[in-house]
Amino acid sequence: MGESAVTEANSRPQAMVEDVAFGDKPQSFGRQAWKRFRSHKLAIIGIFMFFSMVLMFWIGPAISSYEFDEINIVDRAQGPSSEHWFGTDDLGRDLFVRAMRGGQFSITISVVTGLMAAALGGVLGSIAGYFSGTVDTGVTFLINCLLTINSLAILLVLGVKFQMTPLTIAGLIAILSWYRGARVVRALVMQFKEREFVLAARAAGASNLRIIKGHLLPNVAGSLLVEATLLAGTAIILESTLSFLGLGVLPPETTLGTLINEAKGSIDTNPTRVLIPGGLVTLIVLAVNFVGDGLRDALDPTHELEQ
Amino acid sequence: MSEAAQVTPPLLEVDNLVTHFPIRSGLLKRTTGWVKAVDGVSLSVQPNETVGIVGESGCGKTTLGRTILRLIEPTAGSIKVRGEDVVAASSGRLRELRKEMQMVFQDPYASLNPRMPVHDIVSEPLRIHGTSKNEARDRAGEYLEAVGLLPEHGNRYPHEFSGGQRQRVGIARALTLEPDLIILDEPVSALDVSIQAQVINLLEDLQQRFKLSYLFIAHDLSVVRHISDRVVVMYLGKVAEVADRDELYASPGHPYTQALLSAVPVPDPEIEATRERIVLHGDIPSPADPPSGCCFRTRCPIATELCANETPALKEVEPDHWVACHFSSI
Amino acid sequence: MNVSGSTNQPLLEVDNMSVGFRAKKKPTAQAVRGVSYSIERGETLAIVGESGSGKSVSAMAMLGLLPSSAEITGQVRLEGVDLLALTPKELRTYRGRRIAMIFQDPMTAFHPAFTIGNQIAETITVHGLANKKQALSRAAELLELVGVPEPGVRVNQYPHEYSGGMRQRAMVAMAIANKPDLLIADEPTTALDVTIQAQVMEVLANIQKEVNAALILITHDLGVVASVADRVQVMYGGRIVERADVRPLFRAPRNPYTRGLLTSLPRVDGARDNRLIPIPGSPPSILAMPPGCAFAPRCSYRTEVCDASAADLQMVVDGHESRCHHNADLPEWTPLQTGSES
Numbered sequence: 001m002g003e004s005a006v007t008e009a010n011s012r013p014q015a016m017v018e019d020v021a022f023g024d025k026p027q028s029f030g031r032q033a034w035k036r037f038r039s040h041k042l043a044i045i046g047i048f049m050f051f052s053m054v055l056m057f058w059i060g061p062a063i064s065s066y067e068f069d070e071i072n073i074v075d076r077a078q079g080p081s082s083e084h085w086f087g088t089d090d091l092g093r094d095l096f097v098r099a100m101r102g103g104q105f106s107i108t109i110s111v112v113t114g115l116m117a118a119a120l121g122g123v124l125g126s127i128a129g130y131f132s133g134t135v136d137t138g139v140t141f142l143i144n145c146l147l148t149i150n151s152l153a154i155l156l157v158l159g160v161k162f163q164m165t166p167l168t169i170a171g172l173i174a175i176l177s178w179y180r181g182a183r184v185v186r187a188l189v190m191q192f193k194e195r196e197f198v199l200a201a202r203a204a205g206a207s208n209l210r211i212i213k214g215h216l217l218p219n220v221a222g223s224l225l226v227e228a229t230l231l232a233g234t235a236i237i238l239e240s241t242l243s244f245l246g247l248g249v250l251p252p253e254t255t256l257g258t259l260i261n262e263a264k265g266s267i268d269t270n271p272t273r274v275l276i277p278g279g280l281v282t283l284i285v286l287a288v289n290f291v292g293d294g295l296r297d298a299l300d301p302t303h304e305l306e307q
Numbered sequence: 308m309s310e311a312a313q314v315t316p317p318l319l320e321v322d323n324l325v326t327h328f329p330i331r332s333g334l335l336k337r338t339t340g341w342v343k344a345v346d347g348v349s350l351s352v353q354p355n356e357t358v359g360i361v362g363e364s365g366c367g368k369t370t371l372g373r374t375i376l377r378l379i380e381p382t383a384g385s386i387k388v389r390g391e392d393v394v395a396a397s398s399g400r401l402r403e404l405r406k407e408m409q410m411v412f413q414d415p416y417a418s419l420n421p422r423m424p425v426h427d428i429v430s431e432p433l434r435i436h437g438t439s440k441n442e443a444r445d446r447a448g449e450y451l452e453a454v455g456l457l458p459e460h461g462n463r464y465p466h467e468f469s470g471g472q473r474q475r476v477g478i479a480r481a482l483t484l485e486p487d488l489i490i491l492d493e494p495v496s497a498l499d500v501s502i503q504a505q506v507i508n509l510l511e512d513l514q515q516r517f518k519l520s521y522l523f524i525a526h527d528l529s530v531v532r533h534i535s536d537r538v539v540v541m542y543l544g545k546v547a548e549v550a551d552r553d554e555l556y557a558s559p560g561h562p563y564t565q566a567l568l569s570a571v572p573v574p575d576p577e578i579e580a581t582r583e584r585i586v587l588h589g590d591i592p593s594p595a596d597p598p599s600g601c602c603f604r605t606r607c608p609i610a611t612e613l614c615a616n617e618t619p620a621l622k623e624v625e626p627d628h629w630v631a632c633h634f635s636s637i
Numbered sequence: 638m639n640v641s642g643s644t645n646q647p648l649l650e651v652d653n654m655s656v657g658f659r660a661k662k663k664p665t666a667q668a669v670r671g672v673s674y675s676i677e678r679g680e681t682l683a684i685v686g687e688s689g690s691g692k693s694v695s696a697m698a699m700l701g702l703l704p705s706s707a708e709i710t711g712q713v714r715l716e717g718v719d720l721l722a723l724t725p726k727e728l729r730t731y732r733g734r735r736i737a738m739i740f741q742d743p744m745t746a747f748h749p750a751f752t753i754g755n756q757i758a759e760t761i762t763v764h765g766l767a768n769k770k771q772a773l774s775r776a777a778e779l780l781e782l783v784g785v786p787e788p789g790v791r792v793n794q795y796p797h798e799y800s801g802g803m804r805q806r807a808m809v810a811m812a813i814a815n816k817p818d819l820l821i822a823d824e825p826t827t828a829l830d831v832t833i834q835a836q837v838m839e840v841l842a843n844i845q846k847e848v849n850a851a852l853i854l855i856t857h858d859l860g861v862v863a864s865v866a867d868r869v870q871v872m873y874g875g876r877i878v879e880r881a882d883v884r885p886l887f888r889a890p891r892n893p894y895t896r897g898l899l900t901s902l903p904r905v906d907g908a909r910d911n912r913l914i915p916i917p918g919s920p921p922s923i924l925a926m927p928p929g930c931a932f933a934p935r936c937s938y939r940t941e942v943c944d945a946s947a948a949d950l951q952m953v954v955d956g957h958e959s960r961c962h963h964n965a966d967l968p969e970w971t972p973l974q975t976g977s978e979s
Contacts, residue, residue, distance in 0.1 A: 197418050197419055197420040199373070199378050199418075200480060203405060203409060204436075204484065205401075214420075218423075219421070301421060302464070302466040363831065363833075471919060472919075499687040500859075500898055501915060501920070502919065503901065504901035504915030504916070505916075507903070507915075508913055526830065528905045529903040532903060532904075532905055533904075533913070553907075556905070568905065570835040571831055572838075572858070572861050572863060573860055573904060573905060573908075574863045575908075577887075579864040584835060584839075586836055589786075590833070591832075591833075606832075
């Protein structure tokens with residue numbers, strides 16, 4: 001082999017530089033995440049559904065000429081009409097405005113519960129998974145306790161004893177269900193903390209806080225978000241159940257569950273009174289879950305490769 | 308201190324290092340035994356030297372590397388960097404000491420955080436030690452260039468790189484704190500043959516440019532021969548043999564080293580046709596239950612009763628050539 | 638390509654086989670591009686290549702082991718019968734009976750919930766060659782043959798009770814259970830320690846001679862190739878780039894890629910202690926193959942013609958083929974060429 005060939009093959013590391021051939025231009029994490037989110041059809045549908053409902057619930061009462069607690073005995077128990085779009089209830093209150101009002105509370109409760117439970121679960125789960133030992137034993141014990149508890153029963157007892165506001169309902173559901181996120185996060189953290197990139201960070205002198213915040217949480221965030229959306233869905237259903245049993249918010253305040261409860265007597269004569277709030281509950285849960293799926297993929301920079 | 312300074316002190320000095328992992332079982336998780344991953348290892352690394360550590364799976368080489376950085380706490384023994392005790396160091400002092408020793412890992416996929424752009428990965432060690440964000444970014448760019456990448460590649464995520472390029476990123480990360488010693492744990496074994504040579508050459512260049520010492524941990528005897536000045540052969544948590552590279556490969560003194568060297572096929576069919584191969588029988592014993600006496604005796608072609616009863620000490624059979632065998636053939 | 642020069646039909650003939658993978662919204666990935674070769678009984682053919690070279694895919698394709706997204710063209714004839722034209726049911730009567738495969742990872746190749754003996758016995762009974770009891774005692778004999786100690790006990794143990802080397806030997810035992818005509822070993826020793834690798838390669842070579850099977854050894858390890866292969870074909874970018882008997886190939890490699898592989902390799906015998914000469918760059922992605930010669934972007938002999946078209950596999954000297962536009966004007970090969978002193 002000629003001398004020139006040797007030196008040519010040996011010219012490094014400059015020769016290496018040109019090998020790095022990337023297809024597209026680099027983009028910021030946000031842009032890439034948005035691109036991935038956009039390519040997820042259901043997520044787009046979900047986010048569209050979600051914001052349409054938010055818009056409808058908050059603007060709807062304003063365009064209606066009725067108040068949610070405005071009693072009008074004369075018009076009571078009517079079916080849908082051009083005057084009362086969703087009909088009226090037994091006290092003649094306009095069901096369209098009441099459904100919008102209930103929707104506001106249901107969405108708030110689900111979002112607040114999802115966020116609180118995820119935050120609580122994320123923090124406790126990552127601490128338990130990362131430190132193991134006594135902390136882990138403690139958190140695992142708590143998780144196991146919550147696993148054996150019937151959340152609905154606890155909520156019922158508390159509902160009988162105390163007056164519920166939408167916020168206390170959200171808080172209580174979060175306290176009773178954070179363990180679901182915690183279990184997922186704990187398992188993932190235990191798996192990720194043995195990865196070599198975490199060892200590399202420790203070798204560079206990174207503190208535990210930095211490792212959890214910078215390396216572990218970003219890697220478990222996607223799964224935690226999905227868990228949060230599932231929790232948001234569960235919360236809305238739990239709240240509806242509670243209200244359906246008459247233990248939700250205090251009248252004349254209302255939620256979608258309360259509306260279903262109030263309508264149960266007229267299910268044969270006027271089924272739309274049940275179907276409308278029931279349908280809205282389903283749509284919120286679906287929308288939230290679709291968005292969760294999309295977020296998980298959007299937050300995973302490797303997602304495009306694995307298609 | 309002034310007396311000791313007259314002879315160049317070793318950069319790294321490991322003395323009788325022991326790392327045992329408890330085996331817990333049962334409901335109460337009581338310790339029922341110990342995995343003797345590293346069992347009394349001594350070695351030293353001089354400035355600008357490459358010490359290779361070879362051995363098969365279960366020999367404790369990876370645990371040894373991680374224990375030296377105190378990513379795993381040692382059970383006993385001492386680790387000194389420029390004479391300073393790493394084992395006794397407080398967490399604050401340990402953080403400072405880690406600036407002197409960095410690590411490159413085997414798996415170029417698992418060793419980079421998939422959620423971090425490469426700039427952040429390479430500059431993180433600097434950020435941890437208080438460098439400002441902009442400066443850390445500039446320096447990261449410089450080190451990316453030093454390993455044969457471009458600073459603008461820093462905006463990319465790890466999955467956009469090939470295996471060899473990722474390993475370069477891992478090397479750049481290890482360089483940013485300007486360490487004196489880099490522990491390389493199987494840095495090329497996950498790479499394709501044609502890429503391995505690129506990374507080996509890069510490591511050699513960086514060693515010269517930054518005056519680095521390497522502790523090169525690998526199972527591939529060819530690669531270790533190529534890069535090392537001195538070689539330590541490990542078997543079941545213990546050192547079987549230590550010698551200068553040429554001496555060890557030319558006249559291995561331990562029957563395990565001899566078998567290991569003869570087991571590696573050479574890419575030359577004419578040599579292979581005439582080569583005598585020592586094929587060892589049996590499997591590598593579990594480090595949880597090593598044989599009594601010499602731990603190699605169960606597979607050793609020349610073992611006697613003495614080997615079962617007495618653990619051979621590491622003896623200097625030739626100047627700077629140490630063998631732990633009762634019947635060393637030198 | 639019939640080295641012995643006999644007029645008999647070869648055992649296996651692969652004729653212009655290509656494998657592509659379809660994917661949504663992406664170009665079809667060309668993993669194997671027009672590969673032809675043949676192999677005789679008792680012969681060991683090594684297929685060498687790096688990841689993405691198509692060496693494993695070509696073997697999986699002939700056994701019908703690829704996912705349904707794979708498009709396979711060409712012919713693979715085992716004694717004249719085209720395997721690619723068989724129905725899945727017909728192909729199953731060949732797999733494990735006339736052609737057997739040894740995989741890289743013996744842990745995932747065995748089912749964890751059945752004993753090793755049961756799994757070996759099943760490969761015999763599934764082809765109706767023996768009843769269950771006979772097959773089990775045959776399994777113990779096979780384990781003894783491949784050097785598993787205490788085969789009578791081991792036959793009733795589960796995969797997790799075996800060490801890695803023993804599992805790989807058990808897989809060899811399973812592969813030869815029905816005395817196949819063709820053994821395909823895909824990186825059989827890559828996951829093993831070097832002293833265990835030596836044991837397994839010894840067993841595999843002995844067994845192959847004993848049952849007079851043809852062995853296709855797929856590997857990236859040129860040392861293993863040098864120690865066991867009769868013939869070698871080197872693959873790059875889905876094509877065969879060089880093919881020769883093992884000695885001429887290592888004595889005087891003709892293709893720039895093969896040469897590059899050899900100069901990249903450090904040697905345990907110290908034959909290349911100076912600086913290595915790596916191949917610059919990385920292997921091409923199967924989604925974006927260079928239009929001409931796949932190796933051209935990394936090749937130090939590259940000229941315009943290399944970018945324009947891929948060369949044919951040409952006979953350079955008797956029995957030694959290479960795919961290179963510069964076959965005629967490539968410089969002589971100096972065996973232990975090393976880089977300048979570092």
